[in-house]
Amino acid sequence: MKPSDIGILIVDDEASVRDALFKWFKFDGYRVDTAEDATIALQKLQANLWDIVLLDIKMPGMDGLELQRRIKQIDKSIITIIITAFASVDTSIQALKEGAFDYIVKPVDPDDMSHLIRNAVEQRRLIYENIQLRQQIEEISFPEEIVGESPALKKVMEKVSTVAQTDSTVMIRGESGTGKELIARAIHSNSNRRYFPIITINCGAYTEGLLESELFGHEKGAFTGALYRRRGKLEMADKGTIFLDEIGNIGHKMQMDLLRVIETREFTRLGGDRVVNVDFRVICATNRDLEKAVREGSFREDLYYRLNVFSITLPLLRERKSDIALIARFFIKKYAQSMNKNVSDLSPETLEVLLRYEWPGNVRELRNVIERAIVVAKGNFIEVNDLSFPSPATVKTTEEDSLEEIEKSQIKKILDRTGGNIAQAANILKISRLTLYNKIEKYQLKK
Amino acid sequence: MSYIYIIPIETSPLFWFEPLTAGIFRAFGMRTKCVKFSMDISKAFDPLRQQYNSSHLLSRLIDRPLADADKVLGVAEVDLFIPILTFVFGEAQLEGPGAIVSTHRLNNKFYGLPENQTLLAQRIVKESLHELGHTFGLLHCSSPGCVLNSSTYVEDIDQKSEELCPQCQQQINIT
Numbered sequence: 001m002k003p004s005d006i007g008i009l010i011v012d013d014e015a016s017v018r019d020a021l022f023k024w025f026k027f028d029g030y031r032v033d034t035a036e037d038a039t040i041a042l043q044k045l046q047a048n049l050w051d052i053v054l055l056d057i058k059m060p061g062m063d064g065l066e067l068q069r070r071i072k073q074i075d076k077s078i079i080t081i082i083i084t085a086f087a088s089v090d091t092s093i094q095a096l097k098e099g100a101f102d103y104i105v106k107p108v109d110p111d112d113m114s115h116l117i118r119n120a121v122e123q124r125r126l127i128y129e130n131i132q133l134r135q136q137i138e139e140i141s142f143p144e145e146i147v148g149e150s151p152a153l154k155k156v157m158e159k160v161s162t163v164a165q166t167d168s169t170v171m172i173r174g175e176s177g178t179g180k181e182l183i184a185r186a187i188h189s190n191s192n193r194r195y196f197p198i199i200t201i202n203c204g205a206y207t208e209g210l211l212e213s214e215l216f217g218h219e220k221g222a223f224t225g226a227l228y229r230r231r232g233k234l235e236m237a238d239k240g241t242i243f244l245d246e247i248g249n250i251g252h253k254m255q256m257d258l259l260r261v262i263e264t265r266e267f268t269r270l271g272g273d274r275v276v277n278v279d280f281r282v283i284c285a286t287n288r289d290l291e292k293a294v295r296e297g298s299f300r301e302d303l304y305y306r307l308n309v310f311s312i313t314l315p316l317l318r319e320r321k322s323d324i325a326l327i328a329r330f331f332i333k334k335y336a337q338s339m340n341k342n343v344s345d346l347s348p349e350t351l352e353v354l355l356r357y358e359w360p361g362n363v364r365e366l367r368n369v370i371e372r373a374i375v376v377a378k379g380n381f382i383e384v385n386d387l388s389f390p391s392p393a394t395v396k397t398t399e400e401d402s403l404e405e406i407e408k409s410q411i412k413k414i415l416d417r418t419g420g421n422i423a424q425a426a427n428i429l430k431i432s433r434l435t436l437y438n439k440i441e442k443y444q445l446k447k
Numbered sequence: 448m449s450y451i452y453i454i455p456i457e458t459s460p461l462f463w464f465e466p467l468t469a470g471i472f473r474a475f476g477m478r479t480k481c482v483k484f485s486m487d488i489s490k491a492f493d494p495l496r497q498q499y500n501s502s503h504l505l506s507r508l509i510d511r512p513l514a515d516a517d518k519v520l521g522v523a524e525v526d527l528f529i530p531i532l533t534f535v536f537g538e539a540q541l542e543g544p545g546a547i548v549s550t551h552r553l554n555n556k557f558y559g560l561p562e563n564q565t566l567l568a569q570r571i572v573k574e575s576l577h578e579l580g581h582t583f584g585l586l587h588c589s590s591p592g593c594v595l596n597s598s599t600y601v602e603d604i605d606q607k608s609e610e611l612c613p614q615c616q617q618q619i620n621i622t
Contacts, residue, residue, distance in 0.1 A: 027587050110533070
């Protein structure tokens with residue numbers, strides 16, 4: 001910022017003080033103006049933008065303290081500096097408590113004045129830079145687009161919009177691949193914490209000991225290999241959001257520790273004794289039946305109630321079939337661009353197959369199928385032959401399918417669901433194990 | 448032809464006049480005249496502060512029109528102040544005719560140090576060129592060596608040169 005970018009307003013009932021300061025700042029190249037009382041000062045504040053206001057504490061009519069309060073209502077980022085005589089130091093301290101940047105006691109040493117204004121200008125520059133950076137964050141902080149127009153998804157987004165503005169803990173439920181992390185990021189991006197980080201931790205990916213270290217951090221020497229102090233993810237999420245994915249997979253000790261942290265917002269790092277205070281919002285996710293886990297005793301009831309303040313359940317992809325075309329086309333555009341391929345759409349037959357498929361892996365699976373298809377596609381359209389499904393038997397049958405095809409598809413589905421357990425599959429299918437073995441051989445299905 | 452008039456106030460220009468004249472010519476390309484006239488400075492005196500109000504003295508200086516004076520520079524031995532500040536080295540009118548400097552705090556004697564006439568003369572020249580620069584419309588310059596660089600301590604004055612930087616020269620069209 002150049003000096004001419006900074007506006008300084010001088011408010012003092014003494015003309016000699018106004019004139020002296022006016023010249024002093026003018027010679028430094030600032031944009032300067034004066035006001036003999038609070039009323040004129042307020043008029044000038046409304047009419048123009050000011051960065052720094054020097055105001056006398058004792059003036060006839062509205063005094064400097066009240067004027068400062070009004071200034072902060074107009075724009076709390078304006079730097080105010082109080083001018084006072086020795087007898088008014090107490091009031092000046094009050095002004096500092098109410099947000100004044102500093103105060104000067106008349107007469108002031110020129111060097112002190114020079115430093116004060118330099119510091120005030122730097123403060124103003126930092127405030128301005130902060131505002132600009134926040135605006136940039138607003139522009140770029142939108143997470144990967146949540147695609148879909150189905151009623152089921154609209155309901156979810158309404159809930160996201162409602163809960164984002166609060167600080168409530170959110171529990172996101174949904175099967176694998178339904179977009180739980182995407183929803184967590186959407187909540188964070190629409191919250192007041194969006195200028196601070198969202199830190200993700202997959203609770204299911206760690207052993208209990210490692211998870212403890214990841215979450216709480218550790219001091220140097222806390223365990224073998226702990227060569228340095230390390231901040232945990234809870235600390236990194238300070239003022240932001242912590243997203244605990246697969247929360248249903250944490251052990252009993254971690255559940256207890258987590259409950260304490262969520263309630264007190266305090267913890268110590270592993271191997272340490274200094275209490276660390278943090279301020280974060282909790283979003284968690286699970287694909288487990290937590291209510292059942294609570295009933296069975298594998299998940300603490302008190303933690304469950306702490307986490308389940310606001311619940312959002314994500315629909316399966318097959319429950320919002322009307323979104324499949326939209327989502328597929330979204331991924332086609334994304335991957336065609338990144339792979340520099342001229343693929344623009346799906347053929348009608350391909351779309352038909354996608355709509356019939358059950359999508360056990362949900363949106364993540366659809367994404368993978370499209371990405372793979374774009375790699376192999378030769379023309380502008382993704383054809384049926386370009387598709388490759390990990391579980392072909394989960395293609396839903398239609399009226400045109402024969403009895404054998406329907407039987408084969410059903411047996412395959414049940415075997416997949418039971419993980420190849422013949423006894424369980426036979427029980428579900430209401431056939432004997434011998435019959436099932438025969439059918440597996442007939443249709444050349446893997447056990 | 449117009450001149451920069453130098454008016455000593457309660458002081459004698461014996462040792463600093465020549466260097467100042469030379470400095471003014473180098474910086475602004477103008478010749479000087481030294482004029483002594485009696486000036487009652489008592490009205491500018493503040494008994495509480497034991498200092499003289501710089502703005503009052505400056506307005507007294509330019510009160511008397513001098514026919515061929517383009518600028519008027521008062522050089523006073525007394526300590527100057529403006530309200531709000533504890534002291535000033537000098538004061539000037541931005542793009543105006545008048546400027547005033549005080550030698551009081553430029554003198555080592557003020558700081559309890561051995562007097563140094565050569566150093567004092569240099570400081571007077573620099574402060575005078577600084578204030579005169581304002582009368583030509585120049586603002587404070589961020590270039591550390593430029594005579595228009597702002598100085599709040601006497602050591603700051605010693606750090607800078609007696610010259611205008613190229614940008615300041617260009618601003619007042621001096622090649």
